[in-house]
Amino acid sequence: MTIIEVRDLVCRYGTRTILDGVSFDIHQGDVVTILGGSGCGKSTLLKHLIGLIEPASGSIHIGGDEFVGAQSDTRQRILRRIGVMYQSGALFGSMSVLDNVRLPLDTFSGLSPDAIELIARLKLRLVGLEDFADLYPAELSGGMQKRAAIARAMALEPQILFLDEPSAGLDPVTSAGLDALIRRLAESQGMTFVVVTHELASIQNIADYAIMLDRSVQGIIATGTPAELAGHPDPIVSGFFLRKAED
Numbered sequence: 001m002t003i004i005e006v007r008d009l010v011c012r013y014g015t016r017t018i019l020d021g022v023s024f025d026i027h028q029g030d031v032v033t034i035l036g037g038s039g040c041g042k043s044t045l046l047k048h049l050i051g052l053i054e055p056a057s058g059s060i061h062i063g064g065d066e067f068v069g070a071q072s073d074t075r076q077r078i079l080r081r082i083g084v085m086y087q088s089g090a091l092f093g094s095m096s097v098l099d100n101v102r103l104p105l106d107t108f109s110g111l112s113p114d115a116i117e118l119i120a121r122l123k124l125r126l127v128g129l130e131d132f133a134d135l136y137p138a139e140l141s142g143g144m145q146k147r148a149a150i151a152r153a154m155a156l157e158p159q160i161l162f163l164d165e166p167s168a169g170l171d172p173v174t175s176a177g178l179d180a181l182i183r184r185l186a187e188s189q190g191m192t193f194v195v196v197t198h199e200l201a202s203i204q205n206i207a208d209y210a211i212m213l214d215r216s217v218q219g220i221i222a223t224g225t226p227a228e229l230a231g232h233p234d235p236i237v238s239g240f241f242l243r244k245a246e247d
């Protein structure tokens with residue numbers, strides 16, 4: 001089932017066009033990576049998909065609802081379907097890990113404090129942090145902070161989680177652990193993941209499907225499984241994989 005449908009998306013900053021007519025579908029339960037060289041528009045695309053920026057033209061359907069130009073009630077309904085983890089993780093340093101995960105529930109769920117605590121602890125268990133609930137973010141390792149941020153992004157049970165460069169700043173072993181968590185959550189929770197990353201190992205570990213952007217075409221240069229892209233006839237596409245593999 002298609003959960004995200006993007007059609008003829010045009011993204012501009014002022015008069016400068018970054019993405020010129022991008023179309024793709026993302027299926028429910030898939031882990032999809034958005035990749036491409038620096039400055040090709042990965043973050044720009046992500047910001048459009050989560051409603052931070054309105055496109056110059058085109059349409060974005062999320063769960064069947066049109067996001068572009070949506071009025072406030074439709075917009076709220078769509079926003080409830082998505083969770084976002086930004087590159088920095090952005091946990092609140094003055095709050096415990098548990099309180100960080102509680103925050104979206106306290107703000108939006110209308111549930112009782114006991115129910116909220118139960119759900120927050122459940123989310124922490126899903127990411128393997130149940131024993132660290134009372135610690136503060138600064139007391140966690142980088143990988144644990146990312147896990148806590150994922151737990152918080154999952155608090156309101158979104159259907160889709162958007163992750164912006166989740167491996168940034170992590171060592172390869174920690175990064176592989178995070179990849180395993182993403183795959184496990186996709187499979188056990190049926191969640192859809194859209195992950196912006198340029199880490200080749202992550203792409204190969206997690207992606208059912210990859211969307212590669214390139215500046216030369218102001219949009220999508222190739223889509224497919226990681227193996228398909230690595231063997232793609234266009235040298236820009238296969239070269240991305242070879243170059244990264246040599247890093």
Ligand SMILES: Nc1ncnc2c1ncn2[C@@H]1O[C@H](COP(=O)(O)OP(=O)(O)OP(=O)(O)O)[C@@H](O)[C@H]1O
Nearest residue numbers: 013014018036037038039040041042043044045198
């Ligand atoms: N707010 C903005 N105003 C104007 N130009 C911007 C803005 N944000 C990004 N850009 C430009 O848009 C282009 C695409 O940027 P974007 O951050 O989407 O690329 P990216 O693929 O995510 O890059 P990276 O991998 O380096 O993070 C870049 O040339 C960038 O300078």
